[in-house]
Amino acid sequence: MTSPTALAGEARALRSRALGRADVDRPGIARDLATIDALPGRSAYSEFSFGSWCSHVLANGSGDEHDTEFRPHDGPLQTTALGRRLPALMALVRDTFDLDALRWVRAFTLADGLLIPHVDFIEFDVPSTRVQVPLRTTAAALHSEADSVMHLRAGEIWWLEARLPHSACGPPGPTRIALVLDFAVAPQDIAGCVRDAGGEPPEPALVERPPLGAGELEALLGLGATLDARSVRDVLRLLALVHFRRRAHAADCFDWLVEAARRAGLADLEERAAAFRVFCLERRAHGERFAW
Ligand code: YCP
Ligand code: CO
Numbered sequence: 001m002t003s004p005t006a007l008a009g010e011a012r013a014l015r016s017r018a019l020g021r022a023d024v025d026r027p028g029i030a031r032d033l034a035t036i037d038a039l040p041g042r043s044a045y046s047e048f049s050f051g052s053w054c055s056h057v058l059a060n061g062s063g064d065e066h067d068t069e070f071r072p073h074d075g076p077l078q079t080t081a082l083g084r085r086l087p088a089l090m091a092l093v094r095d096t097f098d099l100d101a102l103r104w105v106r107a108f109t110l111a112d113g114l115l116i117p118h119v120d121f122i123e124f125d126v127p128s129t130r131v132q133v134p135l136r137t138t139a140a141a142l143h144s145e146a147d148s149v150m151h152l153r154a155g156e157i158w159w160l161e162a163r164l165p166h167s168a169c170g171p172p173g174p175t176r177i178a179l180v181l182d183f184a185v186a187p188q189d190i191a192g193c194v195r196d197a198g199g200e201p202p203e204p205a206l207v208e209r210p211p212l213g214a215g216e217l218e219a220l221l222g223l224g225a226t227l228d229a230r231s232v233r234d235v236l237r238l239l240a241l242v243h244f245r246r247r248a249h250a251a252d253c254f255d256w257l258v259e260a261a262r263r264a265g266l267a268d269l270e271e272r273a274a275a276f277r278v279f280c281l282e283r284r285a286h287g288e289r290f291a292w
Contacts, residue, residue, distance in 0.1 A: 015161035020197025028088025044068040051113025058083035059105040110170035117250035120162035212246035224264025
């Protein structure tokens, strides 16, 4: 276990903040989660995801559930056909949040998978602020922000600082399902979008990790023997898992991949790895895709 001092140190580093708690065990929610479990997968954001990760749209600016590419908008929030099939979740959103500034309502699912470290909103120049409420999760499902790793418990209402590199991983087993809400306000105003915070915000469940040993880093950088254009996503997935297990920054995986490709003498892959780092963390156009 970790010492309280170490935890306090990590907590200071964390920018994301819990805003309250929602009752995710209320009637109807279990049925809506079963509906989500039965949905077909979607390929949106496949560059960013590994294993089973999926985004389902309950409400957006067009009312079309196939309109999955997140972007800010200034129109009214329109419930999609899928959102209408999930009445308890939509009621939870209405009861918990002020809808004035709410622009997108989505459900992210994750099982036996990983969302690569990335920075959101770099495509856009208007403020957007993201809130997440896990609906079903297991202790090994983790979220990261920069140097910190935490478990978001079911029902916790989190403002997630998506302008810093962040990532998520989920073990095999029951699919993690989270409500993901985007508000057209600046982050400092997000608490005002919560109508019913349900009491005191919870303390973050931070995960302390041991440092990455020098030998371990060398072993990771030596992965070049299996590295080529066909395996690069598998290798990156492994490298991105490391910061959930060892004290490392969410963005370190990109530098390790570049270095592994360099050591293996794979100049083309080294260039693509550096470009993917820029795509995930620094600069991309709206709708831009990435090809390895
Ligand atoms: C989004 N950003 O904000 C996506 C989710 C990673 C990239 C997946 O909708
Ligand atoms: Co994100």
